[in-house]
Amino acid sequence: MxxxxxxxxxxxxxxxxxxxxxxxxxxxxxPEYLLPTPGAVLEAVWVERDRLAWGMLATAIGASGGFAIAAALGIAIGSILGLSRFLERGFYPLTLLLQMVPLVALAPILVVWLGYGQRAVIASAAIVALFPVIANTLGGMRSVDRDLEELFSLHRAGLASRWWRLRLPASLPSIVTGLRIAAGLAVIGAIVGEFVSAYAGDRAPLGMVIVSAMREYRTDLMFGAIGLAAIVGFALFGIVNFGGWLLLRRWHASARSSSD
Amino acid sequence: MALRGLCRTFSGDPPVEALRSIDIDLAPGSFTALIGPSGCGKTTVLRILAGLDEASSGGFEFEPSRTPRIGYCFQEPRLLPWRRIDANVALPLELEGMPREERRRRAGSAIERVELGGFAAAMPATLSGGMRMRAAVARALVAEPQLLLLDEPFGALDEVTRYRLDEMLHDLWRRDRFTALLVTHSIPEAVFLAERVVVLSPRPGRIIGEVAVDLTERTPQVRATDEFAHLVQRVYRLLLEAMGDGA
Structure with missing residues (x-):
């Protein structure tokens, strides 16, 4: 097309x-305080551009930090659960149960544990983004071609070698799908973390900008900040998508069809 | 190298006896074909030799008490789709921990030998079925095995491609003189490649008999000779007997 x-x-x-x-x-x-015009929102963004730019940066750091932790931890946990039926049966229902917990509701607890500030924001983003990475990694590990597993048995490959040379690359398409979902969730987790972990000042993150604009009934600024938070989400998603494409384009159908 | 009294019964309810007391001598540098109706346990023989399955009793004996290097060609190419052909061919060496340069050199020469030169950098999905199977043969040969096990490697290919690959395999064997054990459904393939064709009965697989193949030369033309047709007939008669239809 x-x-x-x-x-x-x-x-x-x-x-x-x-x-x-x-x-x-x-x-x-x-009235303006309920719904500003698009022009008013753009004007507010322009007037507050310094504050919003710093906010975007802080939120981007929080979200991508959380995303990175969720990606590493999720791939590790998914790979370990994929090692044996016993581990999977033992732990996977537990992770599903944890998924039923509204994870953003954990954000206040994270603030208690980690204190106010960016650490709690990163932790909040990581927790919210973690589960789809675990689930998709596990799904990938579970569906590695038995015939290829046998090829590695033939050559008496060790566990680490098997993971690196077979299971991880074979699971990559599925892992990338999980990471795409995680990218969007990480921004949600970061914003909620920012709502509760209140670190104000000139370089406050977008979540804080939204909360303080709410207190002043500055709806135009709130809309602007929300729009910018969405841009952070888009950017993170775009980077993940591009990374996935780079890794898969040479061999996997999912990447090939989108590049044609 | 030899198989002595090899038995394999798969546990289950009821247990399935797959192989009953198989004896096969594998003289160094010989080419043996194993033929029989499907489900007679031919593949199980190879799997036991390769260590992918265990014998219930009896088994694989070799001297001098040193495990021979084994190359294995599966029914399918089984290439890793994310690796180039050269990296696929080099996989057995990589798993052994051979240094990269040495690996690359050997994989390159194996790729040349299966006439895939120029496709070293190709991804498996871009090659035809026959070319992928050539790559699989290169991978089985790259570690210079003493024993090459071939599990009906060309069964999924069209007739003409299959003939070409049989001829290539014969040339490789004549040059390198590895010991080869081929499992196949195809009588002409067995006769063309092997010095000896061993016929198995339906399950449980037992050896019914064997045919020595004394073809003077194995060129593509030999397939059209009476000598070849006669050997094919002899194997076929044994096979009929094995199936209980020839009595």
Whole structure:
């Protein structure tokens, strides 16, 4: 499909939404503190650009720090659970149970444990992003081709060699899927962490900017900060997607079809 | 090297007796083919030799009491889809811990020998079935095995490709003189490649008889000779007997 045909529909929908938004605010005379116009939001972003840029940076660091921890820990835990049926049967239901816990609700506890500040934010992002990485890694490890496992048995490959040369690359498509989900979740976890771990000042993260704008009824600034948080999420997702494509493009169908 | 009194019964309910007292001598540098109806345990013989399965009794004897290096060609190429052909071929050396340079050199020469030169950098998915099987043969040969086990390696290929690969395999064997044990369903393939064709009965697999193949030369043309047809007939008759249809 030509690029323009791919890009046109979403651009048209976004443009129409923004237009409707602007028309609605004008037509129903909605007060500014409830719903500002798109123009007012852009203006607020411009006026507060320094503060918001620092906020974005702080949130990006929190989210990507949490993401990195979730990725490393999730791949490690998923690989270990994938080693034996016993471990999987023993621990996997537990991880599912933990998934039922609204993880963002743990953020206040993290603040108690780790203190106010970025460490709690990173921990919050990591916890929220961890489970899809574990689940997808385990799924990948479980579905490694038996015939290829046998090839490694034939050559008496050790566990570490088998993991590095067979199980990890074979699971990569599935792991990348898990990491994509984790990228979006990490930003959610970071913002919630920022809500509760209140470290204010000129270089406060976006979550803090949103909370203090709420206290001042500065809806325009809140919308701006939310939009920028979404951009952080998009960026992280984009980086993960690109990394996955780089790793898989030479051999896996999922990467090949999207690059054609 | 020899198989002595090899038995294999798979536990289960009821237990399945797959092989009953198999004796096969594998003289150094010989080429033996194992043929029999499907499900007769041919593949199990290879798996036991390769250490992928264990004999219930009897087994693999070799002298001097040193485990021979074994190369194994599966029914499918079993290449790692994320590795280039050269890295796939080098895998057995890599798992042995051989240094990279040496590995690369040997893999390159194995790739040349199976006539895949120029495709060392290709990904498996971009090659045809026959080329992938050549790569698998190169991988089985890269560590210079004393015993090459071939589990119907070309069974999934079309007839013409299969003939070409049989001819290549014959040339490799004539040059390197490894001991080879081939499991196959194809009588012409067994006759073309082996010096000796051993016929197994249906399950439980027992040796019914064998045919010595004394072809003077093994060129593609030999397949069209009476001598070849006669050998194929002899193996076929044994096989019929084995199935209980020839009595």
């Amino acid at each position: 030509p690029r323009i045909a791919v890009a046109a529909p979403p651009i048209a929908v976004v443009a129409a939404t923004v237009l409707l938004w602007w028309l609605a605010v004008r037509a129903f005379e909605i």
